Amino acid sequence: MKKKLVILSGAGISAESGIKTFRDYNGLWENHRIEDVASPEGFARNPQLVLDFYNARRRQLTEVEPNTAHILLAELEAFFDVHIITQNVDDLHERGGSTKIIHLHGELTKAKSIKENSTIVDYVDDIKIGDLHPDGSQLRPHIVWFGEMVPEMDKAIEIASQADLFLVIGTSMQVYPAASVLRYIPSHCEVFVIDPNLENPNSFTRNENYFKASATEGMKKLKQILIEKYQ
Template structure:
């Protein structure tokens, strides 16, 4: 069974109604990204940051995985599929995918501010005064700008074993996540689904680029992959 590795980004979640900070002049839900997605922002105003992610967590209850998520999950019947996602939502999981690496953390987890390895499953709001068992304040389990990406080495290892590699719903401008594609083997066939991506030819051929939404692109690509590579 061939290994299909998928790098997904905000574009796939956007079709389920989740907004991205790139949608409106660098603002994320009307907040400067630096204020709600950086260690400095958390140090300056922790309540603002906690409230921001509490709202994002609540939003997850009002959205559902879309057809693109489900089509990716269906490919597990034909390929050994790994999802490497930049998204912090759980839509890949709810769509049915089983092997998922979250590069930028997960909204439905919390962790100690003093130890990034002390991670808890977390469905509810996080408030000031909510403590981990180590006595430290809880924070969202999100990789903020300026922080290390703990799952990066794992993602690189998986990408280096790929027979097929799919980029879907990402601008390929957020690093180090975008660098994952550099580690795919020379024999690996690379596909891209994105309506707006610039210069896709830098890492794939024209015939492997689908200038389409995540859902429309997946409807076409699923059949191509099954017919050609299963």
């Protein structure tokens, strides 16, 4: 039976493909305040601004490609039972070839109704005022905004609790509740970290399991180590 390798990925892996993150802009997300484009209150105040913002981000997905780190993670499925828990809302893990992915913060390529607990629908076009969900209500991006529940969290915790190996890649571990997933891994689970800027990696893993590198450079080293050590 293949060992279960669970991966928690964050903005750092997508940044190498050219996806911008709000942390690069001192609290501004592509020149917008987070409160204006990533909260229910912001959507209520100015739905057009919010829709325009996510439409632009959705269109950007057609201009970027998965990078080597995405592809190497997908290749590990030949050797491990790989599950990815990602904070990213892009589809680069899917396009890189990974097959088991939990999107904690939603997905740019999906939409839902402004009503709570609505059915999620695939949506790759711009969302405009007047575009309706099958339930008759206005569509909004399928994004978990600040102040909203994280519906996939229970599933992520369940997967993490079964991990034999756990990899943290491209995340500062400062975003909650996503970062709390690590609390649920089993005591026997080996933890690896790839991040060039993590402030205190020793709180997550041993020195030899920390790769102070970009997602791509770290994965080039770690992939072979995992295969040689755990196969």
